Amino acid sequence: MNKVLMKGNEAFGEGAVRAGCRFFFGYPITPQSEIPHYLARRLPQVGGVYLQAESELAAINMVYGAAAAGARVMTSSSSPGISLMQEGISYIACAELPCVIVNIMRGGPGLGNIAPAQGDYFQAVKGGGHGDYRLLVLAPASVQEVIDLMALAFDLADKYRNPVMVVGDGILGQMMEPVELGPLPEVSPPPKPWATTGMLGRKTRNIVNSLYIEPEEMEKVNLRLQEKYRQMAEREKRWEEYRVEDAGLVLVAFGMVARIAKAVVDRLRAADIPAGLIRPVTLYPFPDVPLVRAAERARAFLVVEMNAGQMVEDVRLAVCGRRPVYFYGRTGGMLTTVAEVLSQAEAIWEGLR
């Protein structure tokens, strides 16, 4: 297997191509621009289509049309652009169309800045657009994992006929790491007999819709969607555990912050503080399983995020009052450093004694 040095943003593009994605619609925004740059070159090489839309509103609706026509399709953007896509994402979720949306999060709210942040956690996992819907949300923490999770993202999108969001931040997007790339895999997405491709001999018309004027009908759709989300929650929780078995203090962090937290765990262990790390790989469904398990032994949890405290709410729900859950975060694109998190962790551990 050949290893190549690859930029995170390029890996989002290459991972999509390897997952059989042949259509990309997007609108430029930092710090994700290398994704469209890469795909504008790469997609024509594999017979695909790259198209720069006039706005994020148009881009997500092009995704909606392409997904309705049965294609593997994606878009990518960064925080303010993702906000503009929310209308379309809600439509896609209700029409039950598969697609992948990449959000390379930046400092906000508002126009904010282009520095790495995790402030869009709520927006990603709690809905974001209007109505009762959920996205599957994946959070890679390395360039290799970007490649792997993009493949998973497209498979899950097709499996559940649901939009999948893959979130990263500017660090993951801009850093270079070696990745293993085999030959371009053969991908065979499942048949899509529901797609609006023109009837061409089909007896019944296919309609892609999210309009249910009768409340009884609309509720039925919602119940079906909720059942789908329940199945996702049952089958698709993913996480990584590091030195948690005997941990008294469990750090919880996702994406790039988890790598900082991992370094903190090693430092704490070196100082004889039994620390561990749980890294959610799926942010929705939220992997509460390892937290519930860890809560039996651990004395406290420390959630570290690059936001004002968003995932900490899901951790508290999972831990459900059994143990104290502390939070440390920086916002606005400020990085959490190993030293900062270490001193927080040490103070918490000291307080428990």
Next chain:
Amino acid sequence: MTVCLKPTAGLTGKPFHYCPGCTHGVIHRLVAEALVELGVLERTVGICPVGCAVFAYEYFNCDMIEAAHGRAPAVATGVKRVLPDRVVFTYQGDGDLAAIGTAEVVHAAARGEKITTVFVNNAVYGMTGGQMAPTTLVGQKTTTTPFGRQVAEAGYPLKVAEMIATIDGAAFVARVAVNSPKNILRAKQAILRAFKVQLAGRGFSLVEVLSTCPTNWGLSPPEALKWVEEKMIPVFPLGEFKVPEGEG
């Protein structure tokens, strides 16, 4: 007995929900007949708007997609890029296309997207209760211009066909009306031609159709047809604003 009007295979036969005297139904029929006559119904994907035609997917006898308000040209772009050999059309009202969705239609035209847009201009937002549209005439009373549209506050009606015709990617742009048998026949020809332009791969095609909204205009159906003739056509002149190069 001679049958002068048979149902078209292009429509499902489900009764329209439109108000009496509304010409949305006539326009549906013209589009459906054109698709049948060109023999492309089986490979057509239509995109519905938000507005009174929101249920159009119940009526057109082909694969249909319901789009968000104004976004139909973007949805159509996605479909056409995946399935370039299919016929793709959007059906949009003036609120849908000329207000919230102006950017989408302008840029679909600019890209020369090989889709056809049927633009139904009834000078008002029908579905939401007769508010002012970008196409509302100066002086026209609506629920949000109770004293008549005043230029100083609400500006001028937007002339979509003329505007789109200035865009290089637009291959065929026409404005027609469905207020008289003669105009209906002309409208049919324009719609046929728009689809032919798409089939020939020449670029974006748009047919603006002047339509009635007796309900929100507060007129009887015959009065509404007269209003199109007397009030709308002078502001929105009929004709072809752009035809493909080499075609007269």
